[in-house]
Amino acid sequence: MTAPAANEAFTPSVAVTLDVLSAEIELAAARCIRLDKTLGEFMDRLPTAERQTLTESLHGVDLLAQHLTGLASFARTASFTAPEDVGAPADAALASLTLGALAERMAEGLGKPVAETDDVDPGDVDFF
């Protein structure tokens, strides 16, 4: 297999793009579910009077987890019916990601050659 030329557009199939998108949304949902559990455990240690505020927040986190799970399901189902032989340029979309770890994971999942991902601005905040 030969590496694509540097100026050649990176065009993964629509199906793979939806797969990767679905997996990322599913991960976001999983993180949300873990947050929900952590907040639930924390609430048990709060005085009764202070639980109401956290209960409302917990409800919001629960809804967010369901929202993300629904979106992941949509993308996953769409990917099963999407054409494998139709590609969509992904360079601009990847470059728009401001979170470095997310950009790297998605580029890897989409099958972008590693050397080319070096151009992606990590976008992470350096605290030290």
Added chain:
Amino acid sequence: MQFDSPPSHRVLVVDHDRTTLEMAQIRLEVAGYQVVAVRDAVAALAALEQGGVDAVVLERHLSAMGSLQVLEALESSLPVLLTGRGLTAEDAEAAGHGVCGGLAKPYSGAALLDAVDGMLAHGAPTPTAEAEDAWLEV
């Protein structure tokens, strides 16, 4: 949202894809499983050698030393859930080596939990309606 009491089983998850690996680890841990998450076959074999693993979730396309070597090392001693993009029931059945089901990627956290719960309870995944699209029976 309800969370299960700890099943106290240890599950080895092997997947080169970081997104899928982290998602699987979080969902299984929140459900109470102990999880060993690794990205390649070498690390998987090392984890198996340490012992204490009750079930394996294995991506079929691992780089370098692949999933077949992991399956051969297991010698059908543990239940295995095979995963992979485009995985079919025939693929999972042909794998042998203790493979008792498969999940086609991308799969949901709910489908994974249903499959692992079923695999550990009955020796084979028992999917809910939500998980049926991704679950492949051997």
